[in-house]
């Protein structure tokens with residue numbers, strides 16, 4: 214079973230995402246901000262991170278840069294999932310090492326489509 | 335809905351567009367045609383049906399068939415057919431067409447995602463196609479959906495279904511009212527109204543025909559008839575792509591599946607190994 218870390222400060226979004234990921238047979242964990250996610254990744258690296266942008270403590274983009282700077286780990290796929298929906302943000306995310314990008318609101322079809330894009334489904 | 339109204343509509347739709355509406359789909363007639371009735375200032379679907387029956391107004395009949403079409407589509411739908419196109423079909427044609435002419439037809443193109451996906455693939459391989467004369471014809475029975483396809487404006491939801499983010503960044507621009515496909519891809523595709531039940535207006539031969547997710551709405555004799563006419567406009571070494579839930583088996587002798595590849599069919603006399611078949 215593949216594992217996914219859902220990083221979002223909204224409990225509701227985490228719940229919605231978890232339900233979809235359950236259906237897609239992912240083993241899902243949750244983190245409430247970038248720092249929490251980074252701490253979890255250092256202990257237990259997931260196959261994919263579903264990542265919000267704007268969060269307290271550490272933003273998604275800062276998390277991504279810190280994650281990609283870790284050496285000697287199995288780098289996971291990172292799929293942004295954010296309300297930031299302009300080309301400038303998308304470009305910044307891709308340059309920082311994101312694999313795919315979801316603009317909220319999302320649904321099961323979009324998650325499925327994007328996860329298959331990066332070879333996880 | 336009165337049984338005689340249902341029968342009248344069922345026969346009309348079958349005759350005009352090939353659409354088969356079974357009695358368990360009465361709700362589809364109601365949910366899709368009630369808004370049309372309203373837009374004509376009528377109070378109910380019954381009144382609309384009366385109007386269709388008595389006026390025999392061709393434009394109104396078109397609007398009815400149009401409203402009953404299912405136009406769902408997305409970019410690179412099912413992925414595999416587009417991979418086969420990219421890896422096998424296009425390279426083969428590139429080697430075997432001394433004329434440097436490539437003709438593609440999308441026979442039920444809906445809102446354009448399918449022909450535009452093909453255009454993006456060709457653009458990605460542009461090193462292979464320098465100096466080629468490439469035509470992508472896209473047709474559909476719904477005038478409304480053709481207008482949308484020509485506009486090539488997609489919602490945030492639509493650009494996220496099937497389209498890899500790199501492709502979106504490369505070929506779309508964002509404006510306040512949606513995501514617009516760039517002119518260089520858009521201009522590769524020509525859209526036209528065409529009903530698959532009527533004699534084909536476009537002349538073959540085509541090297542590639544996409545006829546995906548439309549035969550499923552037809553009954554068996556109609557499928558056979560349409561595929562028979564498709565076979566007349568496809569070149570001897572051309573290919574036919576059908577939807578994931580469609581096949582030629584038991585329906586048409588003109589085509590055979592390419593063993594080992596999903597969704598692609600070739601003229602029965604052709605050597606299918608050309609397209610990666612085993």
Ligand SMILES: C[S@@+](CC[C@H](N)C(=O)[O-])C[C@H]1O[C@@H](n2cnc3c(N)ncnc32)[C@H](O)[C@@H]1O
Nearest residue numbers: 351403405407442444475476529530546547548
């Ligand atoms: C579900 S869409 C398929 C779109 C695209 N080929 C795909 O696979 O994503 C079916 C399309 O077939 C069109 N259609 C239905 N009956 C037709 C007919 N008799 N002739 C031409 N097009 C037809 C509909 O208008 C609709 O746009």
